[in-house]
Amino acid sequence: MTDTVDSTNELREVERIIIRFAGDSGDGMQLTGDRFTSASALFGNDLATLPEFPAEIRAPAGTLAGVSAFQVHISDHDITTPGDAPNVLVAMNPAALKSDLGKLEPGGTIIVNSDAFEERNLAKAGYESNPLEDDSLAGYTLISAPMTSLTKDACAELGVKPRDADRSKNFFALGLVSWLYARPEEPTMIWIREKFRGKDLVIAANEAAYRAGNAFGETAELAASRLTVRPARLAPGTYTNINGNTALSWGLIAAGQQAGLPLFLGSYPITPASDILHELSKHKNFGVRTFQAEDEIAAVGSALGASYGGHIGITTTSGPGIALKGETLGLAVSLELPLVVVNIQRGGPSTGLPTKTEAADLMMAMYGRHGEAPMPIVAASSPADCFDAAIEAVRIAVQYRTPVMLLSDGYLANGTEPWRLPDVESFPTIDVEFPSKVNGLDEEGREVFWPYVRNEDMARPWAIPGTEGLMHRIGGIEKRDGTGNISYDPANHEFMVRLRDERIRKIAEKLPPLEIVGDEDAEILVVGWGSTWGAITSAVGRLRKAGTKVAHVQLRHLHPFAPNLGEILGRYRHVVVPEMNLGQLTKLLRAEYLVDAKVISKVSGQPFTAAELVTAIEEVTQ
């Protein structure tokens, strides 16, 4: 952090602060983090967030398993990650301190609710002595506030019952942190009034708690710890703070508008994808039909049925759901119908880590169907980028009449960043053509419709039921090209397998060339896909600042690869691939281009930090 002193209000200014709010699941830390983020966004900072919650909805109170955390990185310049080590840790109970202290930077600031550090909670967290009273936190700046009792005091005169007042203590924490880091109060107050409209006592309690937190900062002589982060110089425009699942949902809606077709979402609830189902189900006035199916298989089946009927069929899920959908995806490959399959990846195998991130489903996206069943794969690289990635997935599905796998992950799904809203006029066009005329002649010379006649993109006609004269039958059995008639002929099967492979590869011909960020004359190329984009961008920036020449390319298309990828890979001595798996893209690159690509793996359920990548890239390329 580079410090400067602002002479007018004596606030120390820093370029950026990373704050981690941690508490029990019931302590409202997600909400607190979210409010702090919103206030910072409105203040004009650039930011990135990382919410982390336990898989259990109500883990036992006070335990390590029940800790829920929200990390936010605010900055006065463009940033791409939720930060490395937090500068500030807000710990609402001993378990939160115990589980997250290791993440805090050396010498960082700890803000605790001292009321929660009583015997029972200490024991539950596994503390033998109270860390607030022994010397164990000596290396840190400790701000100890009796948040529970001060909140109760502040609420007492309002007539709020102590038990209800207890629920407002997260607003005390928010008030205190907002005072320490000079966040404007107004947005939070407006939010409280809107959110709890009609519950006057709750509004009053939360406001009182917030102000008590503010006042605690003023009176406890914490001025020396006060910092602020100036607004970032972002490009002019209208901004909103968006998470990946919302951006992805909106991208799908936008794509439907661009194609002029209704959306049909068939989905089954699964973490961390359910929010897309929730979001899309709110937008029926866009002609969006959402269907909560009886299982993952019915979810994809219904979407495919809707696609057959001329809608944009979509199914959303996470890894375990993709495993169940595999057979239907094979059918979609065989039927050559548009379908968008969204995989919000999470830690696996099996139930794995439902609420934690991982990106280990790339091989499943590539090969997770029986037979040779290729489908295009599109990956999103940041929360806001989920919007563009969704449009691209729909575009490919519709133009090439194929199922498309859209990969996001738990980190993108829930993480947020400010997004400069695009102009609706700038969205790519998606042309749809439903045929209305016959296209073949049968043996007797009569005009007939053949479902597997291809256009220049090798896409077959999307002839939808209801179209006069184009009645035809399609199915999963091998068929002849052109007529679509069932054929078990060996040579025909070989022809069709190769054709299905070729038509997907051919999509690459019309993809834009990849753009390299960084030093063209570098010896090191970092190749990324998915949510590693933020950490790679930040790490590459740091390496270059320190004098190392590095180039970075992030892949939007994982199948087929962009046409110039092979040529790019050949230019660099070192090709390094950070991945949240054990090297799946690395294997694909090695297999496809015979380059000595080296993986940097992380599979802890957490995204890469830039600092980790800087070290790893240096090590790998030594």
Added chain:
Amino acid sequence: MSTAPATTKKDWTSDQEVRWCPGCGDYSILTAMQLLMPELDVRREDTVFISGIGCAARFPYYMNTYGMHSIHGRAPAIATGLAMARPDLNVWVVGGDGDMLSIGGNHLLHALRRNINLTILLFNNQIYGLTKGQYSPTSEVGKVTKSTPMGSIDQPYNPISLALGAEATFVARTHDMDRAHMQEMFRRAHAHQGSAIVEVFQNCNVFNDGAFNTITKKDARDAMLINLTHGEPVRFGVDNERGVVLDNGVARIVDVAEVGADRLHVHDETAPDPSVAFALSRLAEDRESPTPVGVFRAVERTEYGRSVAAQLAAANQERGPGDMHGLLRSLPTWEVS
């Protein structure tokens, strides 16, 4: 009011060679359907047959309509998506007992309870045909097949009971030996708003030949088939001498002479409570006992697609047609200049 152009059986017959085993009951069902379609006042292009996998599932290939031969068990799910997206279509689902009661059992149950506008034909031959003769979820206990050399130990499903338990609004049974009855059931099922299921006893002459002979053969029918007719006492027999009474909710076969015609149960397919229909469905424990055919239940409940459309219309009414510019600004925004 007739809107569809006049057609004949030939118009509804595709150019594909039919590939069932000679003598298979599927042929007579196909013919019944192709002969019926010209009478239904529907257009070929508005008609879709969706099937799963199995012998029965070849059906769509032979109808000159839109059709999809999908994957094992999933036809009701795929058809649900199509019917939701396109309420203007007539969507038929065709499958066998393995397809729709075993691997796809879950989808069938949910399609029925949702009351989505599908006409579902369940060809029940009590065997797996396409995989060459394993026992199915409707095979009787003790059945010896390739996979049950010592006899099946599985309790079979009664598809009619199952459908009624799943809250189906239209449930009927017919058999492949009686074209007129099949057509009547198909016609009624097609006219029904919502999910309609028709169980068709179908002879697999290769792996389970004669499974229904005891009840469906011409000379057995009078004694063994109980025709359910709405508003009529339930009576059957060569001389109409037998009938059905309800004893404490249980259906029982009686001699009319013994109990008197007044005591016979009068069939009401529109009864809101499905328990009487369920009691009737329990009558045929095996192929040695008289078996009811006809419409067990035909009640009205809002069709799923209508509810979907109503919500879309309501959302439009409340918020106006979707506005992308506004959607992007629906969360808090701020300006940077």
